Amino acid sequence: MSAAVRTVEVRVPATSANLGPGFDTLGLALSVYDELEVSALDGPEIDIAVEGTGAAEIPTDESNLILRTIRYAYEAVGRKAPGIRIRARNGIPHGRGLGSSGSAVVAGLLAAKGLLEGVAAFSDADLLRLATEIEGHPDNVAPALFGGLTIAWTDDETPWHKKLLVHRGVSPLVFVPDRTMSTSTARSVLDPAVSREDAVFNVSRSALLIAALTQSPDLLMAATEDRLHQNSRAAAMPETDKLVRLLRAAGFAAVVSGAGPSVLVLADGPGRRLEALAVAEEHTSGSWQPLMLAVDFLGGTVKASAEGASSHEL
Ligand code: HSE
Numbered sequence: 001m002s003a004a005v006r007t008v009e010v011r012v013p014a015t016s017a018n019l020g021p022g023f024d025t026l027g028l029a030l031s032v033y034d035e036l037e038v039s040a041l042d043g044p045e046i047d048i049a050v051e052g053t054g055a056a057e058i059p060t061d062e063s064n065l066i067l068r069t070i071r072y073a074y075e076a077v078g079r080k081a082p083g084i085r086i087r088a089r090n091g092i093p094h095g096r097g098l099g100s101s102g103s104a105v106v107a108g109l110l111a112a113k114g115l116l117e118g119v120a121a122f123s124d125a126d127l128l129r130l131a132t133e134i135e136g137h138p139d140n141v142a143p144a145l146f147g148g149l150t151i152a153w154t155d156d157e158t159p160w161h162k163k164l165l166v167h168r169g170v171s172p173l174v175f176v177p178d179r180t181m182s183t184s185t186a187r188s189v190l191d192p193a194v195s196r197e198d199a200v201f202n203v204s205r206s207a208l209l210i211a212a213l214t215q216s217p218d219l220l221m222a223a224t225e226d227r228l229h230q231n232s233r234a235a236a237m238p239e240t241d242k243l244v245r246l247l248r249a250a251g252f253a254a255v256v257s258g259a260g261p262s263v264l265v266l267a268d269g270p271g272r273r274l275e276a277l278a279v280a281e282e283h284t285s286g287s288w289q290p291l292m293l294a295v296d297f298l299g300g301t302v303k304a305s306a307e308g309a310s311s312h313e314l
Contacts (some may be wrong), residue, residue, distance in 0.1 A: 004042075013144060036086060221248070
């Protein structure tokens, strides 16, 4: 049985990407978390245990995404990964459009950053680049790393981000269904081309959404309209489409969370959020779990499990 030579504690928030018009670009960190204790061992073994949301479906062998990411990070700095012990408490629902895979990738990178402190350094840019290489797109991993509202873009395959603070009146509400949706399926049904009219429609709404989320929550309804992805995906998740339409018809800024099938409501204040909850509960069966969340402003964190040491400072 190997012993731990260094242990770090990692916490990573859930994220909601797209936010309506900001396809593959905008993301919001939300106050539901995966928490982990990760140890570098003095022997070669791998020892992974997961509890919490969806724990039974998470592999605890070599295919575990957090483990693969830790190894990827070690390799990126020319080091061989040691044996690893992972103890995870998951709060982020899996396969529901809340960025669980992006958060797992961020958890693995932050764990490696903490375990390698003093040996190799990872800048914020390094973390975003490595996370995007693994995840494929930066819109979930950017808010999982940095918190708040993030605008993410790539330039010659290098990902960048800008973090913004969200207006305190914005009150997120997520409806999580008991069904899952794979991101690759949701991406396979997207139209390969978009009209200029639809492109202009989304450019205007995305620009407006930045203003709505940071300054003017009263604009959230107009600012969350989308013509790039939600319509093409509606047939693949009819219950989601129905709930989004129901809530929007009642005046609430509802969108598909990420690639679905959860629904995100960006309510204009806590009172309006309760009204949205009441509308949804009146018109749906009990198959949606509502989560009243806050925007997470911190992003992922890592610290040595004994006092002091490495915190992921922004
Ligand atoms: N922007 C991505 C999508 C988020 O909608 O496919 C899912 O990870």
